[in-house]
Amino acid sequence: MRDVAIVSVAQTDHVRAEPRRNEVEMVQPVIQAALERIGAQISDIGFTCSGSSDYLAGQAFSFVMTLDAVGAWPPIAESHVEMDGAWALYEAWVKIQARQADTALVYGYSKSSPGDLPRVLTRQLDPYYYAPLWPDSVAMAALQARAMLDSGAITETEMAEIAHRSRTAAESNPHAQLKGSPPPEELLAGDYVAEPLRRHDCPPITDGGVAVVLAAGDRARQWADRPAWITGIDHRVDSHNFGARDLTRAPSVAIAARNAGVGYGAVEVAELCAPFTHQEKILRTELSLDDDVVVNPSGGALAANPIMGAGLIRLGEVAQRIMSGEVRRGLAHATSGQLLQQNLVAVLEGDS
Amino acid sequence: MGERDDPAGDRSVAAMPEGLWTQPPVEVPELDMEQVRRVTEPATLVYTYTPGLAQTRFLRGLQEGRILGERAEGATDVYVTGRGMDPVLGRATTESVEVGPNATVTAFCVVHIGFGEKAPPTPFVSALIRPDGAAVSLYGTVLGIPYDEVRIGMRVRPVWLPESERSATFECITHWEPIDEPDVPAEELKGHM
Structure with missing residues (x-):
């Protein structure tokens, strides 16, 4: 290699x-x-x-x-x-x-x-059984969040805490679109957009x-004085048939992480492309991230979500932290499609 | 399969000559039920188009009866229509440069099957037309001359909609017509054809 x-x-x-x-x-x-x-x-x-x-x-x-x-x-x-x-x-x-x-x-x-993004995104669904029904992307994500809440994989409070933590972190990201957040308890007082998702659970x-x-x-x-070496990279896909999936899981993430060699060393920072709050929890679980890993110091996709760019930005954010000498080893995740269907995991490392 | 043998009749290829767009019949296996042969799924997405800075300048220019090209700083080539970039240098165009209105035909074809409601009576000539001072050509139709007399190097000028009918669209130029100037020799068009 x-x-x-x-x-x-x-x-x-x-x-x-x-x-x-x-x-x-x-x-x-x-x-x-x-x-x-x-x-x-x-x-x-x-x-x-x-x-x-x-x-x-x-x-x-x-x-x-x-x-x-x-x-x-x-x-x-x-x-x-x-x-x-x-x-x-x-x-x-x-x-x-x-x-x-x-x-x-x-x-x-x-x-x-x-365009009308949640409607436009329906066009990337299975053209026979999903796309004709025009299920908008927020409603689709809400199905996944509901499955997680009902299975006990997450709570609405945890979701609000993810939103709060991400957008608070974005205050130090000069490129972020959404910076700052009310405290979680205030977020939880908000109305639902597509129950159980509130506005703060959704990406901009x-x-x-x-x-x-x-x-x-x-x-x-x-x-570069300190290149951000790609020491592992892999991408995998879960079924396009959402009805056949356990929506609380994304096994493709775990496989991609294993093939990328995530476990070969400590992860200091992880940039995860989780457009909806509950998806961060799925990714953390599939990646088996330790609690001390700094996740999405940029604010992640909850702070700025240019479709087709948000995943590459995660790689860029980790790379910049390595190139600046801030960290030595980091993980970047990207997703494409809806409900974490397609996932890419990369490990980036600086020379020690 | 053209419209003639298309049971749903919703494919507007009737203008195409018989046999030009065809596909072999689909072989279907024997099933104990009536075959689903066609599914129609209406799909409509509405967008608010953003032409951008350069195209806005171009379209507003047309409304004023001027053809505005774009040039990057320090560059020589003027692009029309500009999309905001010098595509060779990969740099933003910053300078607006008026070109034409007189122009030269750099390529053309004779159209025998017109598409769309606004197509002129056939046969007519579609052409690439380079306004004087521009590095590249615009697309347009050449009228006011028999189709079989149009040639590369021919000099033309734009025919504009009356000012009161113009809006910020490419349709401000209805077509191009010949002007009484000698043809531009082909060698002078080298690099622009």
């Missing part, structure tokens, strides 16, 4: 709606910043991969237009996934492992504001994006 690291990260200041700029105008400064931070140009990049979905902004061939921000001339090696950018990072990592490239630019972004709707640069071996050491 080749040593591959995240060497640069840049993200937008996430907002509820970016009414002035189109997607390419929104994401270009982030791509430029990720390259400029390491003094790189697109000609230094061997492979470019992005994660986005045309459905979110209702923009046909959104990712092709966004390539204008890359400077794809002379022609570049490029790919795209209709998934969170974390899966674009995985593709790039495989490309580098296969020695098809030594460096990669990866980005994920979305503008969810032009976000316009934003993130870009990351990967590099192998000496190139990584050249570009």
